[in-house]
Amino acid sequence: MLRDVAFLRLWSGTTASGLATWALPFVLGLAVLDRTIGAATLGLLLAARTAGFLVAVAVGGVLADRYSRRGVVLWAGLAAAAATPLLALGLGRSLALMLAAAAVAGAGQGACRPAFQALTAEVVDEDRRQTANAAMTLSVRATSLAGPSLTALLAFVLDTWALLLGIGVLWLVAALVPGAGRTGRATEAGEDSGVDEARGDGGVGESGAVGAVDTTARRPSFFAEFAEGLREARRHPWFLAGLGALTVVISTGYSATGVALPLVSRDKYDTGVVLAAAMTAYTLGALGGAVVVARWRPRAQGWAALAGLGLYGFAPLSLLLPVHWTFVVAAYAVAGIGIELFNVPWFTATQREVAPDKLARVSSLDFMLSYGLAPAGLALIAPAIEHFGARPVLAVCAALCFAAPAAAALVPSARGFSREGAGRAEPEEAARA
Numbered sequence: 001m002l003r004d005v006a007f008l009r010l011w012s013g014t015t016a017s018g019l020a021t022w023a024l025p026f027v028l029g030l031a032v033l034d035r036t037i038g039a040a041t042l043g044l045l046l047a048a049r050t051a052g053f054l055v056a057v058a059v060g061g062v063l064a065d066r067y068s069r070r071g072v073v074l075w076a077g078l079a080a081a082a083a084t085p086l087l088a089l090g091l092g093r094s095l096a097l098m099l100a101a102a103a104v105a106g107a108g109q110g111a112c113r114p115a116f117q118a119l120t121a122e123v124v125d126e127d128r129r130q131t132a133n134a135a136m137t138l139s140v141r142a143t144s145l146a147g148p149s150l151t152a153l154l155a156f157v158l159d160t161w162a163l164l165l166g167i168g169v170l171w172l173v174a175a176l177v178p179g180a181g182r183t184g185r186a187t188e189a190g191e192d193s194g195v196d197e198a199r200g201d202g203g204v205g206e207s208g209a210v211g212a213v214d215t216t217a218r219r220p221s222f223f224a225e226f227a228e229g230l231r232e233a234r235r236h237p238w239f240l241a242g243l244g245a246l247t248v249v250i251s252t253g254y255s256a257t258g259v260a261l262p263l264v265s266r267d268k269y270d271t272g273v274v275l276a277a278a279m280t281a282y283t284l285g286a287l288g289g290a291v292v293v294a295r296w297r298p299r300a301q302g303w304a305a306l307a308g309l310g311l312y313g314f315a316p317l318s319l320l321l322p323v324h325w326t327f328v329v330a331a332y333a334v335a336g337i338g339i340e341l342f343n344v345p346w347f348t349a350t351q352r353e354v355a356p357d358k359l360a361r362v363s364s365l366d367f368m369l370s371y372g373l374a375p376a377g378l379a380l381i382a383p384a385i386e387h388f389g390a391r392p393v394l395a396v397c398a399a400l401c402f403a404a405p406a407a408a409a410l411v412p413s414a415r416g417f418s419r420e421g422a423g424r425a426e427p428e429e430a431a432r433a
Contacts, residue, residue: 006123030160067178077112084168131299135294248404259382
């Protein structure tokens, strides 16, 4: 896949955006350590970024289906790139400026996500998309594994201000490096593909024969277009079932282990090594899962993906049981493998099954629920553990992680992540491509 220049450009852009997204809270954490900002300010900045993300991911999905996906990536990346120097300028000086910049950075991140998903379907042929999506997730996992060490090393020679400027450069790469999609899309009446070539983005624009004013007058409102994306999602029962299972796993299992793992590492095993080892094992497991799923094409791909998602239940279960700490590390490795056994086929099926002109809006719904409810899960899990204790909370979370994917698998079309129900087995030749 990396020998394909168009995909390599897209992969480089998504990798840069992923690294910038991961690095911002880490660098702001360094600002807390050097007392440039306080812990309360850090919490406000991360909340502002999350709010910007949630608003922009919905808006970005509509814009990416209405206009050029490449254009949305460009402007979202440029907005995030412009916000990071402002965030650096406001450090220790202006909380209002920092909050506004963090919100814009989050908005850039949110608008990019559905656009990148839809752009992948334009750049990569269908029989190679699973390999392409695996390559995307490999870059994300490798970044999260090597990123902390690299940033810590850079912190010895660069201050927080310079590191934030570096994040801005990463967003510039994300904005400028990806190319335009190679394939056209079905468009609304009065629109024609390729007319926006004058803008230099190869996007979809208004038909010159009809005129911009008339086309705009016939275009539905933002809310009508977003509702159209919701209706498209409802046409795919496997998508709704899988998204429900994913949301449950992230908002309960992932959030519970995020809160409980440090506590268990400290109180049960009396060392921070378990925390570090488990999170490293999770990332390494995810890397391994991405490598496997790049070529593995099971006949019932949807069931296999949901089974992989259910493997996350072993993470909270290991924290609950009286086991040696190596079992905890192994459970997190298994959870990492499972999450990528789900993610890659899930993205590939969405790109294959959803109508191309509604793909970004459906993808935005995915990110809104799965990512958007994670902070709510974190906010609720901590007081639940404090009130009921870690053991019952972890037991409930483990049970939900196992049960939600199993329930989703009962939907007939979930077998192959296809409306055809029985699933579409990929040809053997595609597995070797």
